[in-house]
Amino acid sequence: MAESKALTTRTADFSAWYNEVIARAELADYSPVRGCMVIRPNGYAIWEQMQQALDRMFKDTGHQNAYFPLFIPQSFLSREAEHVEGFAPETAVVTIAGGKELEEPLVVRPTSETIIYSMYAKWIQSYRDLPLLINQWANVVRWELRTRLFLRTTEFLWQEGHTAHASEAEAEAETRQMLGVYRRFAEEWMAMPVITGRKTDSEKFAGALRTYAIEALMQDNKSLQAGTSHNLGQNFARAFEVTYQTSEGSIDFVWNTSWGVSTRLIGGLIMTHSDDSGLVCPPKLAQWQVVIVPIFRTDEERGSVLDAAERLLRELRAAGVRTHLDAREGMKPGAKYYEWEARGVPLRLEIGPRDVAAESAMLARRVGARKESVPMAGLASRIQSEMEAMQIALLEAARERRERASLRGATRAEFIARMEGEGGFVYAGFCGAPTCEAEIKEQTKATIRVLPDEEFRSPKQPTTCMWCGAPSTAEAVWARAY
């Protein structure tokens, strides 16, 4: 019985496990359209929590939200050479509308640089109009060949920030600032440790000068690009003639940045923390942080237990804890435990006649220590501190796991062995040659995730390229990736 209801384990088949976690937690479902995903209420609730936190961070750094159209004239995409080359193969195009063939086909946005900068050209006249700091929450469509729930779907939800600045230095500062925001969000909200750094040219955004990213290591030791921040230089400004008059009276092109994170983060969340019992969700992003399960036999017990449970529910909610009372009839407590564990609820409070009599409740944590009886008095603050501790513990556990799976200063042979074996991050010297990078990818399926920022670099910097032996121009972090 238990076996038939258990999930496939992570070690048995990570990818099957991932799909089962999503199904069991009712986060998402497959749609009638290949590659598209229905985000179910439990999954969307996590996205809403993510949105709220990120939106606050964007506003706190001076950005405003706006909304740009879904349809983009096809010609817009072609204005920036690298951009069209990068995105044209994966666009969905509307050629017929209202029963008539359109004069110019409309692309369903794969990203909004082109339409946004065409508008910026109208809105920006003077240096006084800069910086222009806008974000939009939207859906985008990329016709990918292979899709996976949350990680790569044909349509996905994201936010894309698009800014315009008066100088390259200012644009670079903005690019780095938003990478920092993403890093903070990943670590403080998702409890997902990331390394930050710059992408090589082969991995950078189509049309960007430089791309920076946050990269996280999943439990199967594959890397996930969790967010990107691009310094677009003046590439799009030139393509869309976004110019401004400087204080000296001359005309110059603006400097742009764009940055985004998507519903892919939910995939990262799942693969960072969850276990063979199902989803593990950090308290800060959980739809329900606490679920109360009442236990009773007789009608009399039912009355007093539900009474106590409802009082507790009100108290916790008043304290700002997202609490749910599971008063469903005809379902045994054990069945409820399994269900809420699969859904990733961080804390569970069980209240039965014994607890009511003792004015206490049984506290069960989704991860770590077992159940424990806690007094009703002061329970709200106890719950708060439990959640804070869990938030930190999850981040620490994930960081330790990542560090155990990281190898620094690898030789070529060690590198190959790692990539064919356990995987993980490998830090090593890189000559900077695209040919070397391509050869490594072809032979090992590993890519350079980032050229890490100072803080993440090894104490002892490599002097030669791990692959070809030529002098190293930068330390790189390699991994197989999603």
Add this chain to the structure above:
RNA sequence: CGGGGUGUGGCGCAGUCCGGUAGCGCGCCUGCUUUGGGAGCAGGAGGUCCCGGGUUCGAAUCCCGGCGCCCCGACCA
């Protein structure tokens, strides 16, 4: 698009080799008994067996032709 697999109640599968009018587990509905880690019993609902054609008295099963989906690769947040 190449390689592999697979289409049968909501989900997961058996049955296909060797044709005889569809079954199991889970889920769902009703009732009673249950409820401190996935409840038991009784009754019940639910299927054009992916589609089209052929062979046959008779096709989930055999033959021919389509289509869908999944996994591995090429593309990618």
